[in-house]
Amino acid sequence: MFPTNAPLRHLKAVLLPVALLTLPLPLQAASDVEPAGDDLPVAEIQAFAEVFERIKRAYVEEVDDATLMRNAMRGMLSELDPHSTYLDADAYRSLQESTQGEFGGVGIEVGKRDGQLTVITPIDDTPASRAGLQAQDIILRIDDTPTEGMSLQEAVDLMRGDPGTEIRLTIMREGENAPREVAIEREIIRTESVKQELLAPGYGYLRVSQFQTRTGEQVVDALETLRDEGPLKGLVLDLRNNPGGVLQAAVDVADAFLERGLVVYTEGRLPDSAMRFSARRDTAAPDVPLVILINGGSASAAEIVAGALQDQRRGVVMGTESFGKGSVQQIMPLGEDEALKLTTARYFTPSGRSIQALGIEPDVQVVRGRLEVADNTSLRVREADLEGHLAGNGEKDARSELSERLRDDYQLGEALNLLKALNVLGERGAAATVESSDDG
Structure with a gap:
């Protein structure tokens, strides 16, 4: 049966000054949006409930309802575009930290290109920029975890951490024949x-x-x-x-x-x-x-x-x-500690x-x-290179x-x-x- 205690909530959209392109006015609450005019896809909902139940009953390890529902929401959003995602409590907290301009991490913006985790840009004066990371570098591993199939949010969660801790990124750069490993120490990113x-x-x-x-x-x-x-x-x-x-x-x-x-x-x-x-x-x-x-x-x-x-x-x-x-992405809180980032x-x-x-x-x-x-x-x-040379008028270093x-x-x-x-x-x-x- 479909679990009645699944964490489904009405969406209430609120603007947050986040480091992504956002609209400056709040959207309507989902309950205020005009219906699309179509009935609920009953057959698809029944199929979803059946998949949910079979996983609960037959998967090799026990999985709780909340985890399955969060995974389902992640799946719905990740298939829309690279910038829409579900934010659980940790991810939402990390996002709120970044809006304040201070967080523990390495200082890079990442995105997906051709399914690969790619550096969009290293932020100025951060461990990533000092370590020589460049735009278009492909990140193959974060520590010992391969990034293939990894969501953007999972990658961000792995790269953020306590200041002073070390992270190893395995990157592939255009024009180079082999991957390189870069060790970076996390800092407070201001x-x-x-x-x-x-x-x-x-x-x-x-x-x-x-x-x-x-x-x-x-x-x-x-x-x-x-x-x-x-x-x-x-x-x-x-x-x-x-x-x-x-x-x-x-x-x-x-x-x-x-x-x-x-x-x-x-x-x-x-x-x-x-x-x-x-x-x-x-x-x-x-x-x-x-x-x-x-x-x-x-x-x-x-x-x-x-x-x-x-x-x-x-x-x-x-x-x-x-x-x-x-x-343009909007941040839509789901209750107090979860949210959607939706294009x-x-x-x-x-x-x-x-x-x-x-x-x-x-x-x-x-x-x-x-x-x-x-x-x-x-x-x-040249004359100007000689130690003790006479200074010319208006000479500069x-x-x-x-x-x-x-x-x-x-x-x-x-x-x-x-x-x-x-x-x-x-x-x-x-x-x-x-x-x-x-x-x-």
Whole structure:
């Protein structure tokens, strides 16, 4: 018989500021949703009850009702799409910890590609990024447990743990002939979503590593900090390896650079899923020349920002094709300690592009690499290399960490070069206008 004490409850949808693309308004409770008009599939329910009963009676080991029901819910959700899942008490608690920006783990976002557990991106300044994990690495084992057939939530549960404990990941990287094992010590992961610095006088760098509730405010503060150094001639907005986050945060970041126009809209089956978000007139940086960096680790909310700025012709998108996650998830609690994470809508860029499984194509394709000098001029000794040399007027340290990073990060160097070129063209255009006016 079908167990009458099975944990079936009405669904009540509530928004949580989680690190996945979420709608900013709650959905209706399941009891409020209009029925589909079809009767319950009695035959299928009877078949399910029979399977349930046969497992209870004949499986080699005894399984309690609650475990079977949770497994059934996991199965229903896992077959929908890679982002919908059932969250038991432990998984729900882990999710709530991550919404607070602090949890014990290694600091990677994972997803499924062709059925394989794949790194979407390592989060900046975490054990995973320091251990050298990269976007598109395939995780074959977590400690001694193979990941084949493992759900995303099971993988996350295995990788999270107490700070100070060690985890071993066996990964396969494109272009390598054999798997490698990486030992990583878990830490408290505190995610700071925005960083800024000057790449050169007048040229700013804004790194957004993920979209949290306050990311929009932090971007505005970072822009003010950069302006304190002097007028901005150009800005690089780095969204590489950004796994996404809260939808409203993505809207706020795009709004920092747009004075008007649509940012993103969403469409789903429920009325509350159809929403439109537009830029406000009060804008932090409406006129600064902008280059947006993306790559295969730029997903979800990061793609919203890149797509909006690209469609509005606000900046030049540079790098490689983005990840292609164009769906929105809602967190729907089941009572107090369980929940569903359910895909409820798709999002679209201002021009109507769906990014789902397609991604954002950059305006300028630039692959990641390191610039190598063919004639080995870097080995030659110059006056500036001699110890105790006379300082030149305005001499600066050519071996700063920033210049090293620009040499190592070819995409970032090219973004800075493009901004400088745009600025030169703008100055020449203005000079030509003044000259033409004087001639008249």
